[in-house]
Amino acid sequence: MRRSFFTKTMTVEHQLADWRNQALTLENQVNQTVIGLNPLVRHLITAVFTRGHILLEGNVGVGKTTLLRALARGLGGQYQRIEGTIDLMPSDLIYYTYLDRNAKPCVDPGPLLTHGDQLSTFFFNEINRARPQVHSLLLRVMAERSVSAFNTEFQLPYVQVFADRNRVEREETFELPAAARDRFLMEIKIDPPNDDVLLDQLMFDPRYHDVDKLIENVEPGLIAHYQLNDIAQLIQQAVIASPALRKYALALWKATSNPQQFGINLADVDMPQLLHAGVSPRGMSYLIRAAKVRAWLQNRTALFPEDLQAVFPVIMMHRLFLNPSYAYRKDEILPQLVSGILNQIAAP
Amino acid sequence: MMDLSFRLIRFWLILLAMTGCSPNLQEPITRFELQAPKPYGYVIGDEIRHRIVVETRHQLDIIQDSIPATGDQNRWLNLKTAKLTTQATDDGKRYLLELTYQIFYSPLEVKMLKTPAFTLYFQQNGNKIEQAVPEWYFTLSPLHELAIRKEEGKIYLRPDAQPDLIDTSSYKNGVAITLVTFAASGFYLAYCFGLFPWAKQRKHFKTACKNMSGLTRQQLDQALTAIHQAINDTYSKPLFKHGLADFYAKQPEFKQLAGQIDWFFAFSDRYFFSDRKYCTEEEFFQLKALCIDCRKIERGGV
Known part of the structure; x- marks a missing residue:
């Protein structure tokens, strides 16, 4: 009995170590493909093994699509992309109709169903240009990893949604509702690198001019996408959270609702009137899950405060909803609030 | 004749001798x-x-x-x-x-x-x-005055001319410099000894060492918490291991203890967040030594 337990433990440890090596290899290859975005790539790898969806926000041409294509190539499975437009309807994601060469009407699966259950990376470009009806369908796919069509329930067990929101253009766009944003594990802002050496490479190195050839540097199918759900569960079970860490996480959660109780004060802000809503239980669950993945990537089986802090901004920033009187200053206030929470709460 | 002359000469010689031997009659x-x-x-x-x-x-x-x-x-x-x-x-x-x-x-x-x-x-x-x-x-x-000037029948009076004052500016400067030096020295010593109520950061490790003095290694969590509290207060916000570089940048005097402080954070992380819930006598001694060394730095003594 004891030997069986020992063998099982060793197997899990080996399994986690093998997967970590694969994850770090993928991270390394993506970093060599899309340069200057190392922290972002670490967040994406974390999200992959947390099985959470990502909302990217950035200017055009900063490498979002290249990054996702490189990641999708390494993950294996199928990659699908759709552009958000104001006339896009939910049915456009599920099927499209056309007349074949015999003038016979045909119905083919849309982007969501084309690859069936092998769809692993679904990139929704400029999601805020799509109508709320489209958002609604996407939310169901994200939450339940299934979609109903033709009186049939299609399962998408490995799908991971990466949505992009253009921060430059706001006209003819539909802002994502709070519930939709809460479904995303992380909301990450992408900025181009500011290192002159990297910018020089991006401008003059021909290697970065041909995207199709560039992403071939990533080994295809490096990660078995169909095993991701299992390994993600294994990671959550293997990484432990001590009582002290739980206490710290609880304090972080409470601070997102009542920051003033933790001595957090921001300039020109009436703190009790600042927040309309704090972080949801789902948000905190996401935080712990992503932090555990981060601990695993750091080759630990114990969750440390630094793991929570590393993912706290990208997971919490879009889950803190300000009162309308402060909403217009959210780009200024939210980073300060998140920073204030992390700088004010000690562990132990 | 010869006899008479001889007698006269003898008389005069005797008279002269008597004159020289007589006492000097000095006025009082x-x-x-x-x-x-x-x-x-x-x-x-x-x-x-x-x-x-x-x-x-x-x-x-x-x-x-x-x-x-x-x-x-x-x-x-x-x-x-x-x-x-x-x-x-x-x-x-x-x-x-x-x-x-x-x-x-x-x-x-x-x-x-x-x-x-x-x-x-x-x-x-x-x-x-x-x-x-x-x-x-x-x-x-x-x-x-000799020529008396009168106004309305009164003697014209006026005060004495003001005397020239001795220049004491150098003495005043000396006194001022001495006082300032004494005051600055006093303030510095008070600051080092943490006597100012608004300069409590100079007493953080003093308090930690005091709290640790009565603890045993069975009370490791209290000992670790005391040192964490002192470090956090010194840093003015919670300090975690990944923030040590910033801590050394802001408190460069603690950089000389970087090895000990790094060890402390790794040890604390293992105790609080991992499964190691004990410490050896040597490790507990190291903790106390770290607190004392930090206290010396806090007092400006290292």
Whole structure:
């Protein structure tokens, strides 16, 4: 009995170590493909093994699509992309109709169903240009990893949604509702690198001019996408959270609702009137899950405060909803609030 | 004839010999001199100094009671000091009597006054010898102008000219620099010893060391928490292991303990967040040593 337990433990440890090596290899290859975005790539790898969806926000041409294509190539499975437009309807994601060469009407699966259950990376470009009806369908796919069509329930067990929101253009766009944003594990802002050496490479190195050839540097199918759900569960079970860490996480959660109780004060802000809503239980669950993945990537089986802090901004920033009187200053206030929470709460 | 001449010569020789063997009949007082200043130009409040020099033979001693007593000599003259000094001379003694009078007389016009005469007495073998000191005349001037100017029947008065003040700026600067130096030293010492209520950051590790002093290694969580609290207070916000570089940048004096502090954070992480819930005696000693070293830095002693 004891030997069986020992063998099982060793197997899990080996399994986690093998997967970590694969994850770090993928991270390394993506970093060599899309340069200057190392922290972002670490967040994406974390999200992959947390099985959470990502909302990217950035200017055009900063490498979002290249990054996702490189990641999708390494993950294996199928990659699908759709552009958000104001006339896009939910049915456009599920099927499209056309007349074949015999003038016979045909119905083919849309982007969501084309690859069936092998769809692993679904990139929704400029999601805020799509109508709320489209958002609604996407939310169901994200939450339940299934979609109903033709009186049939299609399962998408490995799908991971990466949505992009253009921060430059706001006209003819539909802002994502709070519930939709809460479904995303992380909301990450992408900025181009500011290192002159990297910018020089991006401008003059021909290697970065041909995207199709560039992403071939990533080994295809490096990660078995169909095993991701299992390994993600294994990671959550293997990484432990001590009582002290739980206490710290609880304090972080409470601070997102009542920051003033933790001595957090921001300039020109009436703190009790600042927040309309704090972080949801789902948000905190996401935080712990992503932090555990981060601990695993750091080759630990114990969750440390630094793991929570590393993912706290990208997971919490879009889950803190300000009162309308402060909403217009959210780009200024939210980073300060998140920073204030992390700088004010000690562990132990 | 020859005999008569011889007798005359012998007579004169005897007479000369008798003259040389006779005692010197010296006067008892060989010198008396009253040295006085100018006898005019005095006004009320001025002082007059007299020096009386008396030289006597050896055996003659002055009688102290004959020296005028200090104090009022009359209604307008006061003897402030009377100082007698005695010196030996080749022929005897020299007495030097210095008298200082002050005038308290305000005449309406120039007036002649005099210091009183007195007699100095000396004695030798019960015999008294006198030496009179004469009066000394001088003129005293009024304070008001010679040509009296009157306005509305009153004497024109004006204050004295302001005297030139002694330049004391260098002394004032010296005193100021000394005071500032003392004050700065006092403030610095008070700061080092954490005596200022607003400078509590200088007492963080003192408090931590005090809290740790009574703990055993079975109370490891309290010991670790005490050091964490002190470090957080020093850093002004919670410090985690990944923030140590920033901590050393802001508190460079603690960089010399980087090895110990790094070890502390790794040890604390293992204790609080991993499954290691014990420490050895040596590790506990290391914790106390770290706290003491941090305290020394806090006091500026390292």
